[in-house]
Amino acid sequence: MIIQTERTLFKKDENADAVKAADGLIAKAAVSGASDIHIEPGENNACVRMRIDGVLYKEAEMNKTLMQAVVSRVKVLAGMDIAEKRLPQDGSIKLELDRRNIDLRISSLPTILGEKIVIRILDREKFALNLDELNFTPENLALYRRLYNYGSGIVLLTGPTGSGKTTTLYATLAELNSSERNIVTIEDPVEYRINGISQVAVNEKAGLTFASGLRSILRQDPDIIMLGEIRSLDTAATAIRAALTGHLVFSTLHTNNAAGAAVRLVDMGIEPFLVASALRGVVAQRLVRRICPHCKTAYAANAEEKAYLNINGGDGLTLYKGSGCEKCRGTGYLGRMALQEVMPVVPELKKFILGKAQEETLFAEAEKFGAVSMRSDGVQKVLKGHTSLEEVLQAVH
Ligand SMILES: [Zn+2]
Numbered sequence: 234m235i236i237q238t239e240r241t242l243f244k245k246d247e248n249a250d251a252v253k254a255a256d257g258l259i260a261k262a263a264v265s266g267a268s269d270i271h272i273e274p275g276e277n278n279a280c281v282r283m284r285i286d287g288v289l290y291k292e293a294e295m296n297k298t299l300m301q302a303v304v305s306r307v308k309v310l311a312g313m314d315i316a317e318k319r320l321p322q323d324g325s326i327k328l329e330l331d332r333r334n335i336d337l338r339i340s341s342l343p344t345i346l347g348e349k350i351v352i353r354i355l356d357r358e359k360f361a362l363n364l365d366e367l368n369f370t371p372e373n374l375a376l377y378r379r380l381y382n383y384g385s386g387i388v389l390l391t392g393p394t395g396s397g398k399t400t401t402l403y404a405t406l407a408e409l410n411s412s413e414r415n416i417v418t419i420e421d422p423v424e425y426r427i428n429g430i431s432q433v434a435v436n437e438k439a440g441l442t443f444a445s446g447l448r449s450i451l452r453q454d455p456d457i458i459m460l461g462e463i464r465s466l467d468t469a470a471t472a473i474r475a476a477l478t479g480h481l482v483f484s485t486l487h488t489n490n491a492a493g494a495a496v497r498l499v500d501m502g503i504e505p506f507l508v509a510s511a512l513r514g515v516v517a518q519r520l521v522r523r524i525c526p527h528c529k530t531a532y533a534a535n536a537e538e539k540a541y542l543n544i545n546g547g548d549g550l551t552l553y554k555g556s557g558c559e560k561c562r563g564t565g566y567l568g569r570m571a572l573q574e575v576m577p578v579v580p581e582l583k584k585f586i587l588g589k590a591q592e593e594t595l596f597a598e599a600e601k602f603g604a605v606s607m608r609s610d611g612v613q614k615v616l617k618g619h620t621s622l623e624e625v626l627q628a629v630h
Pocket of ligand 1: 525526527528529555556557558559560561562563565566567
């Protein structure tokens with residue numbers, strides 16, 4: 234495959250080997266479902282790695298001359314300055330591969346051994362725009378849907394980068410999308426376009442930030458607002474104000490668990506009574522690898538595994554693992570799925586927020602009203618044979 238964009242169509246510049254190598258890497262990454270490609274200069278050679286299902290794999294090694302040509306090729310395609318090698322740069326490439334629209338975000342970083350390039354692959358077709366396909370248990374999905382059926386207030390999603398928060402948000406907006414509702418988003422970047430929804434991209438250089446964008450959105454009478462991320466007190470305060478004045482607001486925060494989001498808002502400087510009245514609930518999320526269906530095998534759980542899963546007694550317990558095959562590159566895993574923790578802010582929980590309770594206390598109270606911890610959600614998915622105990626342990630701790 235030779236990638237052609239308006240930037241390269243009329244140029245007969247780079248050498249053929251570099252073009253073939255660069256384009257081949259991009260095509261291979263897209264086909265194997267990789268989320269990013271890392272091209273890293275080493276002391277003597279350069280290393281290319283790809284991240285598949287959240288794990289980095291070494292893909293190839295190349296000499297530094299070829300690597301530099303590959304980097305130049307990528308920078309040309311991305312509209313970056315190939316002469317500038319001492320400062321970090323960003324660029325993007327849009328392409329069509331097997332009739333799929335793929336967006337690539339490229340960033341360069343000058344390391345002491347040369348330029349390191351990371352290519353993020355945003356495959357629009359990969360987003361499942363249906364909440365039913367996001368691995369919520371039926372109980373958690375019902376709990377989650379109740380959070381936003383109030384029609385106003387703020388619903389938060391938490392988890393580290395790459396935990397599938399954006400996918401859940403898009404699926405939620407797709408469900409709420411109708412001609413009677415004015416839905417506006419402000420995102421960094423806009424990863425997926427949904428018809429009927431007004432999406433705004435953050436542009437820090439031009440002064441369009443989450444906070445300033447949100448203030449402009451509020452002047453346009455929205456019903457539902459999706460704010461990509463709450464990073465500052467200013468953004469948090471504006472979002473809470475919007476939630477308290479009849480808008481339904483969705484956003485994300487970086488905390489380890491659902492209860493942590495309520496605590497974080499207070500720590501950021503929002504008055505506890507505002508958090509208690511605006512916050513409808515929180516979903517914490519993590520991605521784990523799914524056992525490969527092609528090499529899935531049953532085995533008898535050992536004592537340690539049974540203890541973790543709280544299954545006591547002498548009866549045998551069957552668990553599953555992937556034994557490794559060609560389809561999963563010998564890893565035993567293919568694709569990923571989400572673990573969730575849904576915490577509705579029921580009236581009984583509000584007084585704990587007002588009293589600045591710690592995360593553990595808050596969540597223990599929430600459990601009385603149906604909240605299920607992420608660990609328990611993971612255990613359920615292990616017992617059903619969807620994922621392994623190792624994956625859950627790694628995601629939860
Ligand atoms: Zn397999």
